[in-house]
Amino acid sequence: MDNNKKIAIVEGLLFLSGDEGTTIEELQFILNEGNIGEIEKIIDKLIDRYSKDKACGLNIQKFAKNKFRLITKKENAEYYTKLANVKTESKLSTASIETLSIVAYKGPISRANVEDIRGVNCETIFYKLKLRNLIEEAGKSQDVGKPMLYKVTDDFLKYFNLNSLDELPKLKEAIEEEKDIFNRGS
Secondary structure (H helix, E strand, O other): OOHHHHHHHHHHHHHHHHHHOEEHHHHHHHHOOOOHHHHHHHHHHHHHHHHHOOOOOEEEEEEOOOEEEEEEOHHHHHHHHHHHHHHHHOOOOHHHHHHHHHHHHHOOEEHHHHHHHHOOOOHHHHHHHHHOOOEEEEEEOOOOOOOEEEEEOHHHHHHOOOOOHHHOOOHHHHHHHHHHHHHOOO
């Protein structure tokens, strides 16, 4: 595989890894690259490219000692804040409400566990809910792979006018109320 192809793949992997980022070792494994120095050179090349290209809104951040992720450039932050405000002003979709309900009732919970319950990929919904500050990271699970756990935020409580999660309707009560509604006519 030529070097340009490897650079493109690493760039795509950084994009796909999202906020959690990825390590050089993970990139090395995925690319089946024997020399870790080659992966470091690719990362350095991408960092150099993003920092020099003024027409590009992205950068690469190194964090947690050995992880890398794509981030937006700080000099454009005011525009990204406006986007976040626009996004929070729009209504939540049915899928977002469903996902948010699962996090509220089952949290802290991993995205994979929410996806198991919903039966669909929730990556984009999690991204949007984090952008709206309705869910936040709540540590790592002790399960295999130590996935990130999520819980609802104080903004969630504000949004739904709750003092605490104890005020959420009890699931059994909700079912009983539905039964009552359907039994009224008989």
